[in-house]
Amino acid sequence: MLKKIKLIFNSKLIFRFIFTLFIIFIFILGRSIQIPFLNVQIQTIIQLLKGLTTSDKFLINFDLNNFNLLSLSIYPYITISIFIQLVQKFIPHLKEWREQGEVGKQKLNRLTRFLAILLAMFQSYLMINKYSGNKESGGEIFIGEKLYISFFLATGTAIAIWLSDLITAKGVGNGTSILIMVGMSSGVITTFQKIFAFWNTDKIKFFALLFFLLFILISTIIVYLATLKIPIIYPNKKSQVENYIPLKINVPGVLPIILTSTMQAFFMFCINNIPFFNQLKCKDKIIEFISISTNLGIIFFVCLIIFFSFLTAFLIVNTNDIAEHLSKQDAYIENCRPGKQTVEKISYDFFRITIIGVFFMIFLFVLPLLISKGFDFKEFKIGGTGFLIIVGVSIETLQQISSTANKEDYAKIF
Template sequence: MAHFDYKRIPKVPELRKRLIFTVAMLAVYRIGVYISIPGMNRDAMKAYLGSQDTGVGGFLNMFNFLAGGALEQLSIFALGIMPYITASIILQVAGVLVPALERLKKEGDAGRKRINQLTRYGTLLLAVVQGTALARGLNALTGQDNVVTSTGAGSIALIVLTLTAGTAFLMWLGEEITAKGVGNGISLLIMAGIVAGLPAAIRDTLRMAFSDASTFGPVDLLILVAIMAAIVAAIVYVERAQRRLPVQYARRAVGGGMVTSQNSHLPLKVNTSGVIPPIFASSLMMFPGMVSGYFGPEFQEAVQTFLAPGKMGYLVIYSAMIIFFAFFYTDIMFNPVDMSDNLKKWGGFIPGVRPGEPTAKYIGWVLKRITTGGAVYLTVVCLVPYWVTGAFQGVNFYFGGTGLLIVVGVSLDLVTQIQSHLISANYDQFSLDNERPRLRARLEEGEPQT
C-alpha cells in the first residue's frame, strides 16, 4: 500500500465532509440500537442471552452478533440489515436465471435503478416475514413467556411494523453512506455493530483469563492473541494479494506522431469478492431459523438444532455457501469477454496469447484459479471461530475469523477509498497550480479571459 499523508484529510473539504457524514450516520445507527420495541421485555432477553454459551452460543447469539447487539436490546433494529442482504442475493441470483432481470442489468443506470427498487421492495417483504416470525416465535425460541409481553394481534402487528420500519431505515442509512459518505454503507453498518461489541468481549475474556474458577488461563489468552494476530496478518496479506497479468500495447499513431509500445499489467485480486461471501452466507444461514416458526415449535426446534452454529450440518452448508458466493460474485464483477474486448480496442495484448476469444478464455482460466484460492482462504478464516471456541471454551464470537474478516476487510476498503479521495485532491491541486501561471501570464499580457 502506497504511503499517503493522512494529516491532509482535514484539509480536503470534500473528504472531510464525507467522513463527518459517515461518522454521524454510524452514530445514529448505534443510538437506534438502544431504542427498544414496544411490547417486548429487553431485560428478559438480555438475561436469556447472558445465560447462554458465549462461544458458538446457538442461533440467537449468532443472530445478535450479526445484528450488532440489537437483538439483545430488542431494538427497533433487531432484524439488522440481513433482510436487505438476503433480498440482494435473491435479485442477483435471479439476474442470472431470469431473462427479464438479465436485460435490466444491461440497460445501464436505468436498469440498475429498477433493480435497486426491486431490492428495496424485497427487503420490506422479507422484513415483514422475518419480523412476524420473530414476534410470534421469540417466547418459544427462548423457552420463556415474558420476552414478548403481549401476544395479541394488535401488539404483534405493532412489533412487526416497528421491525420493518427499522430495517427500512437501516437500508436507507446504508445507501446514504455509500452515496454521500466514504465506503460501502451496508458493510460499514455491519462492521460498526461488531466493533461496538469488542470492548465488552475483551473485558469478559480478560476477566475469564484471570479468574480462578475458569479453565481459560493467561497462557491460553496469549495463545488466543497470537491466533488473532496471525488471522489479521493473513487477512491483510491475502486481501492485498494480486495476480498481475502482463499486458503490452502496440505502437500507434496519436496526433500525427507515433507512440512507442508500453508494458503494463492487468491486476486481478486473489479475493475479488472481498467480505461479500461470508456476509451473504451468514445472512442466508439465519433465514431458515427465523421463518421456521411458521411451521410449529417442533419443526422450528429441529431446524435450529440442525443449523446451530458449530454443528456439522451448519459448517458444511456455511462452507459451501461461502465457496459458491466467492465464485458467483467474481463472475458478476468480472467478465473476461469484456476485458478481452477492451484490451483489443486499445491495442493491448497478453504476450503469448492471441487477442479475442483466446484472451478471454485465458483470463477466465486465471480468474478461476485465483478465485479457488480465495474461496479456500475465506472458508478457512470463517471456520476459525468454531475451532477456537472448541479449543477455548467460553471464548467470545468477536475473536473468531468471521468478525475479524469483516472488520479488517471493510477497514482496508475504507482506507483505499480515503486514499482515492486524497489522490483526486492532489491531482486537482496540481492542475490548479499549473493553470495559475498561465492565467497570470495572460492577464499580464492584457488578453481577455475566456
C-alpha cells in the same frame, strides 16, 4: 508522506469525516430506542426472541439482545442486494436494467430497497407470530399488535438504509459497510475484553489467544490485498507503464459464508418446525449432519463454502466480458489469441487463484472454531469473517479518503 497528510486534512474531507461520525452516532442512538406501547404479553415474547436458536436465524439474522428500532439494522437490505446480484444475470428484465447504465442502476436500487423493507416485515412478523403461540408467552396476540411490531422494525430498516445512503453520498466510505462494522463492534470489544481478562489469571492463554487474533488479522490483510496481475499488450500504444488485468484472490469476500450460513440455518429451521421431519426416524442424524456444533456439520458447512465460493466468483467475474473488452480495446494477452484462447487463459488463472481464496475462507471459518474449542473460550464473539469485513471496510475507506483528497487537490489546480 507529509504531502499526503496535508491533502487529507483539508476542510471538505474533515467535514465528510465529521459527518460520518455524526451519522454513526445517530445509528448508535437509534439502537437504544425501544419499541413503545408494548404490553406485558408482547414483552414476554420479546424475551423469548432474545433466546433465539440458530435454526431461526435465517428469518431474523440479527442480535435481539437489545430489542429496539434498529434491531434488524441493514441486514435485510444486504440479503436482498446479494439475491439481486446473483439472479440479475438470469432474469432478462433485471439484466436489461443492469445494461442501462445509471438509469438502470437507479431502478435496481429502488427495487432492492422495496424488497428489503418487505423482507424486514416478513422476518419480524414470522418470528413474532411463531412465538406468540408459545405457552410461555401467555397465548396468541392480536394480528394488529404483530403488524405494529413488524412495521416498527421495518421502519428501522428503512432508516438504516437512509443513514447508509447519507454516509455514501456525503461522508467517507461505503455507508452499508460502515454500518455493518459498527454493528459488529460490540462483539469485537467483548472478545478483547475477555482476552485481556486472562492477563491476571492465565498469561499463557492470554498470549496464545492474542497471537491467533493477530495471525488472523495479518493473514486477512495480506489475502485481501493480494492480486494476480495478468500482463496485457497494446500493440498501437507505446508506453513504459505496465498494463495488466488485476484478479483478486478473494473476489466474493464473505458472500460464500453468508450464503452458507443462511442455507444451513434454513435447513435447521425446516427440520425443527415442519411436522413432516418429526415423523422421520433419522431426524437426529440429519440434525447432526447439518449442525455447526458437530464434526459432520462442519464438513457439510465447508462443502457449501467451496460450492458458493466458485459459484459467486464466476458470477461476479465474467471472463467472456473481459476478453470482449480487451478485443474492443485492441489489446491482447501475450501468447494468447483474441477470443476463445484468451477466455480460457483468464478462466484458468482465475480458477487457480479462486482455489487459494476458497482455502482462505475455510481457514477463516475453521480457525475461530478451533480456538473456541481448544482454549474453551466460548466468549469468542468475532470470527474470521468478521475480521475480513473489518479489514475490507477499513482498507476501502482509507483508499476512498486518499482518492477524495487527491481529487480535491486536483480540483484546486483549475
